[in-house]
Amino acid sequence: MAVESVAITAAGRARRKLVDHFCAQHAITPYDTILYTPPAELKPAFDGLLAERLIRKEGHAYYWLDLRAYEAAVERRRRKLVPVTIAVSVLLAAVAMLFYAG
Template identity: 40%
Template sequence: MTRPRRLTGGTPPPVPSVIHAGALRVRGRVAERFLAGHALAPEDAIDFTPDPADRAAFDRLRALGVVRQAGGRWWFDLVAYHLRQRARSRAAVLWSIGLALSLAGLAMLLY
């Protein structure tokens, strides 16, 4: 009996992409529902109708480009969400530094 020949030096099988756990941290019920439905890409889009209580948040996320439509279904752009969060936190830091410096200057004037 002869053994079947095996090829050597082939390419390894593709590894599925892994999303870092920190990237899956989102705020809000709308975002959590998209993550729960694994709708993070156009090919994974889900049918979604927001509750009346969540309609304003859904419309805001749509206006920001975080929730996108693909063929009548919706998906959550995690990269756009985190870029928006980063921009918001950067603005908050700058405002906080400005406020702290203003208060320090005022305290020195009144001392």
């Protein structure tokens, strides 16, 4: 399973708590739904996962985690950050070279 290595933001930590809860309850198929009401501090993250259709609703207050969709969302997030990471690394290397050659 592809997982986010470090949840840096509060929203990332909340999202991770929700995903961990659904995985621990094995609510990862439409046949394994769980009755769930999110706590107040996790409600915004829960609503976001519902909007992205990463958590699916079956009936009244029964939910399951679409693991394939979640893994695809993690990969999309990673792909967006790779060019930024490369650019920052090249910039830091250039700055280090200027100080070294200076």
